[in-house]
Every structure is written in structure tokens, then in C-alpha cells.
Amino acid sequence: MSEPKYFWEDFPVGETVEFGRKNVTKEEILEFASEFDPQPFHLDEEAAKQSILGGLCASGWHSCAMAMRMMCDGYILESASLGAPGVDEVRWKKPVYVDDVIRLRRTCTERRASKSRPEMGLTKFRTEVLNQKDEVVMTMEGWAMYGRRHPGEEAES
Amino acid sequence: MPWFEDIKIGSRLDLGSHTFTAEEIVAFATKYDPQYFHTDAEAAKDGPFGTLTASGWHTSATWMKLMIAARQGRDEPLDADGRKPPAGGPSPGFLDMKWPAPVRAGDTISYSSEVIEKLDMRTRPGWGIVRSRNTGVNQNGETVLNFIGQGLIQRRHPRGE
Numbered sequence: 001m002s003e004p005k006y007f008w009e010d011f012p013v014g015e016t017v018e019f020g021r022k023n024v025t026k027e028e029i030l031e032f033a034s035e036f037d038p039q040p041f042h043l044d045e046e047a048a049k050q051s052i053l054g055g056l057c058a059s060g061w062h063s064c065a066m067a068m069r070m071m072c073d074g075y076i077l078e079s080a081s082l083g084a085p086g087v088d089e090v091r092w093k094k095p096v097y098v099d100d101v102i103r104l105r106r107t108c109t110e111r112r113a114s115k116s117r118p119e120m121g122l123t124k125f126r127t128e129v130l131n132q133k134d135e136v137v138m139t140m141e142g143w144a145m146y147g148r149r150h151p152g153e154e155a156e157s
Numbered sequence: 158m159p160w161f162e163d164i165k166i167g168s169r170l171d172l173g174s175h176t177f178t179a180e181e182i183v184a185f186a187t188k189y190d191p192q193y194f195h196t197d198a199e200a201a202k203d204g205p206f207g208t209l210t211a212s213g214w215h216t217s218a219t220w221m222k223l224m225i226a227a228r229q230g231r232d233e234p235l236d237a238d239g240r241k242p243p244a245g246g247p248s249p250g251f252l253d254m255k256w257p258a259p260v261r262a263g264d265t266i267s268y269s270s271e272v273i274e275k276l277d278m279r280t281r282p283g284w285g286i287v288r289s290r291n292t293g294v295n296q297n298g299e300t301v302l303n304f305i306g307q308g309l310i311q312r313r314h315p316r317g318e
Contacts, residue, residue, distance in 0.1 A: 036218040038225055053247055060248055061218040065189035068214055072191055083205055086255035092248060
């Protein structure tokens with residue numbers, strides 16, 4: 001592994017950044033839904049039009065997976081990531097339709113040093129998924145763990 | 158699905174189990190979560206878990222897969238007037254998801270779902286929200302997944318009618 005670009009110190013509270021760009025294709029929606037979420041509004045265009053969602057759209061789990069990929073490409077793979085214990089909350093606010101182009105907006109809302117592990121810090125991110133109309137289609141909030149550039153020192157925030 | 162009115166708090170559904178192969182762990186992670194401890198069995202030996210592990214999103218999406226299969230395997234009765242029970246609705250999201258232990262290649266995870274709460278919807282009188290406590294447990298009895306899921310379910314009789 002090469003030296004990470006981002007450590008815990010590199011995510012200051014209050015910082016907001018936008019990144020990623022993903023064109024959501026019909027083929028990918030069908031492929032994911034066939035394996036993990038075979039409901040008519042994720043598989044069948046006609047049934048989806050008649051449904052409460054109004055058109056063929058990605059499984060919410062697929063949206064989470066696509067967001068994860070954009071997070072990986074945007075910073076996690078270049079970071080001292082130590083994983084995440086889970087996700088506090090995900091809201092699927094609007095459907096992600098075929099040919100939508102989605103991106104991420106990430107805000108660091110809280111952080112703290114680990115008391116038991118001086119080499120580690122915890123960071124809470126609120127990540128929004130936006131579509132090409134700038135609508136927030138999904139939000140995700142949760143803590144993740146990162147290695148520290150300067151283990152054990154007091155953080156400035 | 159049963160109608161919203163017929164869903165009982167405390168009712169529990171065993172969803173069956175799934176064995177995670179190394180091939181599918183790598184295939185999922187290569188597309189959606191390409192951190193080396195999910196994609197490279199060799200490199201994962203030096204990673205946080207000392208072995209290849211599934212993306213948490215893979216563990217979670219597999220809950221959905223088994224939930225749909227379990228629903229499809231159950232024939233809900235027709236109403237007395239011949240009305241068919243509703244299909245499953247969409248979800249507004251989930252809460253409090255935890256991955257307390259990793260899923261390793263070869264692990265068999267047993268999933269379940271228990272109804273914990275039913276909520277009216279202000280904006281949609283024809284629907285209600287059902288909340289469930291969902292878990293995945295491995296062959297050693299360790300919990301690998303725990304979250305509160307939510308689903309919109311149609312009411313037999315819309316509220317206020």
C-alpha cells in the first residue's frame with residue numbers, strides 16, 4: 001500500500017465537497033435488481049409506470065452501492081480508511097431513474113479521536129446523492145474510522 | 158404481502174440463509190466497493206480482518222434478496238370479496254444499520270425480520286409504514302448485520318374512509 005493521501009486530520013468539521021459522476025443505465029438497474037431486489041418497479045418498465053414510483057428505477061440498495069463506489073473512487077481508496085461500523089440512517093427520498101446522472105455531496109458533521117486507539121479517529125459524514133436536476137435523491141449519515149497522521153495529538157476541532 | 162391492517166407487531170419471518178463464496182464477494186466488491194480487503198484474498202491477509210471479507214453493502218443487499226424470495230414463497234389469501242393482497246411497496250430508507258462482525262468467504266448467514274412498529278402516513282392515506290428489526294447471523298451465532306428496515310404497505314381501507 002502506498003502512503004494514503006487522506007488521514008483523519010484531512011476531514012475538518014463543516015467542510016462540504018462535491019464529487020463523482022455516475023450515469024445510471026437501464027442494464028445496471030436490471031442486473032442489480034435481478035440479483036438482489038427483483039420487484040416489478042426495478043425490473044419491468046410497464047409495471048414500474050403503474051407503480052407508486054412512476055417509472056423504472058434503481059433498487060435503493062443499488063443506490064447505496066453506487067454511492068459507495070463513488071465514495072471509494074472519490075476518497076476512500078486514497079485514504080487511511082479503517083472501515084465503518086455501520087450506517088446510522090439512509091433515506092431514499094426520490095427514485096433514481098434510468099439515465100439519471102448522480103453525484104455526491106459530502107459534509108463532515110462531527111469527529112472525535114478514539115480514546116482506546118490513539119492511531120485512529122472517527123468521522124461522521126452526511127452524504128447526499130444528487131441527480132442531474134440537483135434534487136437530493138438519497139441521504140446517508142454515519143461514522144467511519146480513519147488512521148491519524150499524528151496519532152494521539154489533540155485535534156484542532 | 159398482507160394488507161397493512163393484517164400485519165402484526167412481533168411477527169417474525171425467517172428468511173433462510175446464504176453462503177458467501179469468495180467469487181461473489183470479489184465480484185460484488187469489484188463493482189461497488191473495491192477496497193482491497195473485499196477484492197483481493199492475498200492482500201486481505203494484511204488487512205483489518207486478516208482475510209477476505211464481504212462489503213457490508215453485499216451483506217445488506219443479500220438480506221433484501223432473501224426477503225423478496227420469502228415474500229414470493231408465501232401465498233396471501235384473497236379477501237372475501239376476491240380482492241388480491243397488495244404487492245410490496247417501496248421503502249423510505251433504513252435506520253441504525255450495524256455490521257458488528259465481518260462476513261468471510263464460506264460463511265453462511267441466516268437472515269430474519271421481525272415487525273416492530275407500524276406508522277400512519279400523513280401524506281398517503283392509502284399506505285402505512287411497517288418497521289422491522291432485521292438481522293443476519295453467521296454459522297457461529299455471531300451477528301453480522303442488524304438494522305431497522307421500513308416499507309410502505311398498502312392499506313385495505315384508506316385512512317379516513
